[in-house]
Amino acid sequence: MLYDVPGPRGRRRILVGSIVAALVIGALAAVALVRLAHHGQLDAARWKFVTEPSILRYLMFGLLNTLKVAAVAGGLALAVGALMAVGRLAPSVLVRAGATSYVQFCRSLPVLPLILFIGLGFPELGVRLPAFWFLVVGLALYNSAVFAEIFRAGVVSLPRGQREAAYALGLTYWGTMRLVLLPQAVRRVLPATLSQFVVLLKDSSLGFVISYPELLRRGQITGEFTHSILQVYVVVAVIYIIVNATLSYLVHRLERRQKRAPTVRPAAGASPLSTPTGRAAVRAGGKELTGR
Amino acid sequence: MNVVLHHLGLYWSGLWVTLELTVLSFMCALLVGTVVAVMRVSPAAPLRAAGLLYVETVRNTPPLLLLFLFVYGLPKVGLIYSLFVSAVVVLGGYTGAFVAEVIRSGINAVPVGQGEAARSLGLTFSQTLRHVVLPQAFRTMVPPLGNLLTALVRNTSLAAPIGVLELTERADQLNATAAAPVPIFIGVLITYMIVTLPLGAVIGAVERRVAVAR
Amino acid sequence: MKKRFYSLAGLFAAGALALAACGGSSGGPGATVNTDGYKTVKADSLPASPTLDAIKARGKIVIGTKFDQPLFGLQNPTNGQIDGFDAEIGRLLALRIFGDPGKVSFIESVSKNREPYIQQGKVDAVIATYTINATRKKLVDFAGPYYVAGQDIMVKANDTSIAGVTDLNGKKVCTVTGSTSATNLKKFAPTAQPLLLDTYSSCAEALSDGRVQAVTTDNVVLLGLISRNPGKYKLLGKSFTQEPYGIGLKKGDDAFRSFVNDTLATAYTNGDWARAFTETVGAVEKTTPTPPALDRYTHS
Numbered sequence: 001m002l003y004d005v006p007g008p009r010g011r012r013r014i015l016v017g018s019i020v021a022a023l024v025i026g027a028l029a030a031v032a033l034v035r036l037a038h039h040g041q042l043d044a045a046r047w048k049f050v051t052e053p054s055i056l057r058y059l060m061f062g063l064l065n066t067l068k069v070a071a072v073a074g075g076l077a078l079a080v081g082a083l084m085a086v087g088r089l090a091p092s093v094l095v096r097a098g099a100t101s102y103v104q105f106c107r108s109l110p111v112l113p114l115i116l117f118i119g120l121g122f123p124e125l126g127v128r129l130p131a132f133w134f135l136v137v138g139l140a141l142y143n144s145a146v147f148a149e150i151f152r153a154g155v156v157s158l159p160r161g162q163r164e165a166a167y168a169l170g171l172t173y174w175g176t177m178r179l180v181l182l183p184q185a186v187r188r189v190l191p192a193t194l195s196q197f198v199v200l201l202k203d204s205s206l207g208f209v210i211s212y213p214e215l216l217r218r219g220q221i222t223g224e225f226t227h228s229i230l231q232v233y234v235v236v237a238v239i240y241i242i243v244n245a246t247l248s249y250l251v252h253r254l255e256r257r258q259k260r261a262p263t264v265r266p267a268a269g270a271s272p273l274s275t276p277t278g279r280a281a282v283r284a285g286g287k288e289l290t291g292r
Numbered sequence: 293m294n295v296v297l298h299h300l301g302l303y304w305s306g307l308w309v310t311l312e313l314t315v316l317s318f319m320c321a322l323l324v325g326t327v328v329a330v331m332r333v334s335p336a337a338p339l340r341a342a343g344l345l346y347v348e349t350v351r352n353t354p355p356l357l358l359l360f361l362f363v364y365g366l367p368k369v370g371l372i373y374s375l376f377v378s379a380v381v382v383l384g385g386y387t388g389a390f391v392a393e394v395i396r397s398g399i400n401a402v403p404v405g406q407g408e409a410a411r412s413l414g415l416t417f418s419q420t421l422r423h424v425v426l427p428q429a430f431r432t433m434v435p436p437l438g439n440l441l442t443a444l445v446r447n448t449s450l451a452a453p454i455g456v457l458e459l460t461e462r463a464d465q466l467n468a469t470a471a472a473p474v475p476i477f478i479g480v481l482i483t484y485m486i487v488t489l490p491l492g493a494v495i496g497a498v499e500r501r502v503a504v505a506r
Numbered sequence: 507m508k509k510r511f512y513s514l515a516g517l518f519a520a521g522a523l524a525l526a527a528c529g530g531s532s533g534g535p536g537a538t539v540n541t542d543g544y545k546t547v548k549a550d551s552l553p554a555s556p557t558l559d560a561i562k563a564r565g566k567i568v569i570g571t572k573f574d575q576p577l578f579g580l581q582n583p584t585n586g587q588i589d590g591f592d593a594e595i596g597r598l599l600a601l602r603i604f605g606d607p608g609k610v611s612f613i614e615s616v617s618k619n620r621e622p623y624i625q626q627g628k629v630d631a632v633i634a635t636y637t638i639n640a641t642r643k644k645l646v647d648f649a650g651p652y653y654v655a656g657q658d659i660m661v662k663a664n665d666t667s668i669a670g671v672t673d674l675n676g677k678k679v680c681t682v683t684g685s686t687s688a689t690n691l692k693k694f695a696p697t698a699q700p701l702l703l704d705t706y707s708s709c710a711e712a713l714s715d716g717r718v719q720a721v722t723t724d725n726v727v728l729l730g731l732i733s734r735n736p737g738k739y740k741l742l743g744k745s746f747t748q749e750p751y752g753i754g755l756k757k758g759d760d761a762f763r764s765f766v767n768d769t770l771a772t773a774y775t776n777g778d779w780a781r782a783f784t785e786t787v788g789a790v791e792k793t794t795p796t797p798p799a800l801d802r803y804t805h806s
Binding site for chain 1: 337338353354357364448449452460463464474478
C-alpha cells in the first residue's frame with residue numbers, strides 16, 4: 001500500500017537493495033561468529049553440556065516447573081479475570097466500583113516486587129506456603145487484571161443485540177454474561193488472551209527470587225557449574241523461544257480460523273427469536289448463530 | 293512502617309533511577325521500534341526477514357534472560373558495559389520489538405485508499421510515509437504505545453537482579469538489613485503505583501483526544 | 507462446541523492441578539558416597555521440641571543451604587544433589603534423627619533469605635556459611651559454631667594493586683546482599699564502591715568480566731570459587747575478621763538447639779566432622795582444623 005507495484009527499474013533497485021542488505025547482515029553475522037570463536041566461546045568443550053542427558057534432565061525439570069506454575073497461575077488468572085470483567089460491566093454501582101478498583105490496582109503492579117512482597121511478606125503475616133503458590137498468586141494477581149480488560153473489550157465488542165435478546169428472554173445480568181456474552185467474547189479475544197499467556201509464561205522466570213527452581217535459575221546454576229554461562233543462556237533462550245513461539249503459532253492459527261468463521265447471521269428472513277430452536281440457540285450461547 | 297519513613301531517601305533515589313531508566317529505555321525503544329518496523333515493511337526481503345527474526349526472538353524470550361545474556365554473556369566476548377547502560381539497551385531493545393509491531397499494525401490500519409491517493413499525487417515512498425500514513429497511523433498507535441510505556445515502568449524492576457540500584461533493588465537491600473518485608477515492599481508497590489496510575493490516566497486522556505471517530 | 511471447550515478446560519485444569527500436586531522440586535535428598543562411612547547413629551530418644559515433632563511428622567528434615575557455593579553447598583546439575591560441607595552437616599543431622607542420611611531435603615537459601623526462611627518455618631535449619639553475630643541473634647538462634655572462617659579478599663590472579671582491605675577504598679568491590687561481608691566491607695573500607703549481587707558466583711563472574719576489582723567474603727567461600735576456576739583468581743590470604751559459622755534455628759526452640767549441639771559434639775569426637783571436612787573443604791584446606799568450641803548460650 002505504501003508503494004506501487006514496482007516497474008523494471010524499481011525491481012532492479014529492490015534487487016540491489018536486497019543484495020546489499022543481505023551482504024551487510026551476513027557480514028555482521030560473520031563478525032559475531034569470528035568474535036565468538038576468538039574468545040573460545042565456540043569451543044566444543046563449552047557446548048558439551050548439551051549432550052549430557054543428566055544436565056538436560058535437570059534443565060527439562062526446570063522447564064516443567066516453569067510450565068506448571070504458568071498453567072496454574074494462568075488458569076487462576078483466567079477465572080478471576082473473567083469474574084472481574086463481568087463485574088466491571090455489572091449494573092450494580094458497588095460491584096462495578098469494586099471490580100474496577102481491583103483491575104486498575106493490579107494492572108499497575110510490577111511483577112518482580114509483587115512476587116518479593118508475597119514471597120517474603122506473606123510468611124511474616126502468618127501465611128506459610130511453598131514458593132510455588134506464592135509465585136502463582138503473584139502472577140495471577142497481575143494477569144487476572146490484564147485478562148479482565150481483555151475479556152471486557154471482547155464483551156463490549158459484541159453486537160448489542162446479543163445482550164438485548166438475552167434480556168428479552170428473561171435472563172439476569174449474570175445469566176446473560178455466563179450463557180450468552182462471555183462465551184462469545186472469549187472466543188473473540190482468544191488471540192489476545194493467548195498472547196498474554198505467553199507474557200505470563202515469561203514472567204514465571206522471576207520465580208528464582210523466592211527460590212523456585214524454574215528454568216532460568218537452573219540455567220544459571222548449570223552455566224556456573226560447567227563454566228559455560230553464555231552457552232547455557234543461549235540454549236535456555238532457545239527453549240523459551242520454542243515454547244512461546246509454539247503458543248504464538250497456535251494463536252496465529254486460531255486467528256485465521258476465526259476470520260473464516262462467519263459472525264452472527266440469522267436464518268434468511270427470520271429473526272433468531274421467532275423459532276424455539278432460535279431461542280434455544282441464544283440460550284446456549286449463540287452456537288448456531290455463529291454458524292459453527 | 294518506621295522503617296520506610298526513616299529511609300525515604302533510599303526510596304527517592306531508587307525511584308529516580310527507575311524514572312531515568314524508563315525515559316531512556318523508552319526513547320531507545322521508539323528508535324529501535326521505528327527502525328525495525330521500517331525493515332518489516334520494506335520491499336527488500338532480507339530486511340523483512342531480519343526484522344521478523346528480531347521481533348520473534350525478542351518477544352518470545354523473558355526480558356530477564358535477555359538482561360543476563362547481555363550482562364553476563366557479552367563480557368565473554370569482550371563486550372562489557374555499565375549495568376545502567378546494559379539495562380537501558382536491553383529494556384529499550386525488548387520494548388522496541390513490541391513498538392515495532394504497534395507501528396506496523398498502525399500503518400496497516402490506515403486505509404489502502406490513503407496510500408493510493410498519495411501515490412496518485414506523485415508522492416514517493418518516504419513522502420507517503422511521512423506526510424500521509426504515519427500521521428494517521430499515529431492516532432491508532434497512541435493507546436498501545438501508552439500501554440508499552442506503563443509496562444516499561446514496571447519492567448525496570450527487572451534491573452534489580454543484575455544489581456542496578458533502582459527502586460526494587462534499594463528496597464531489597466534495605467530489607468536484607470532491616471528484615472521488615474511487609475512495610476518495605478508495600479512502600480515499593482505504592483511508589484510504583486504513584487507513577488503508573490497517573491500515567492495510565494494521562495494516557496487515557498490523550499487516547500480520548502486523538503481517538504479517530506470512524 | 508461449548509461442551510468440548512468446557513471439557514477441555516476441565517481436563518487442562520485437572521492436569522495442571524495434578525502437576526502442581528507433584529510438589530515443587532528442591533534439591534534432591536542426599537545419599538552421596540560420603541555418608542556410608544559416618545559413625546553417627548540414630549539418637550535413642552529425641553527431646554520434646556516443636557521443630558523435631560514437625561520433622562518427625564514430615565519424615566525428613568528440611569535444610570536451607572546455598573546451591574552455588576563450592577565446597578559448602580553446590581548443586582550438581584547432573585544429579586540435582588547438593589555437595590558440600592554444609593550439606594554434609596545436614597546429612598549428619600538426618601542420620602541422628604532418622605538413622606538415614608538421605609532423609610533430608612535442601613532448599614536454596616541465598617544470604618538475604620536465611621533469616622526470613624527460618625522465621626517463616628520454610629526450613630527447619632539453615633546451614634549456609636551462616637556467620638553468627640549479635641544482630642542476627644535477635645531474629646534467630648544459632649547452634650554451633652561448626653567452623654570458623656575469616657573474611658578475605660579475592661582478586662584476579664595477575665592483579666597486584668590490592669594488598670589488603672584498606673586498598674579496597676575507592677575501588678569497585680563485589681559482595682552479597684544481606685551478608686556480614688557487606689557490613690564488614692563498609693566498616694573496614696568505607697569508601698569502597700560496593701556492588702551487591704544475590705550470589706557469590708555472580709560476584710566471581712563480575713570479577714572475571716572486570717566489572718569489579720575484588721570480591722570479598724569468607725576465605726573458604728573464596729577458596730571454593732578459586733578451586734573451580736583454576737588459575738583465574740587468587741586469595742590475598744589476609745583475613746581481617748573472624749566468621750564463626752552456625753546452624754540457624756527458629757528462635758526459642760532450645761530443646762532442638764541442644765539436640766543439634768549434641769549432634770555436633772558427637773560428630774566432633776567420633777571423627778565424622780573431620781571426615782565431612784576432608785571430603786569437602788579439605789580439597790583446598792589441606793590441614794583439618796580442630797573443631798571450634800560450641801557456644802551453648804542461654805537466653806538471658
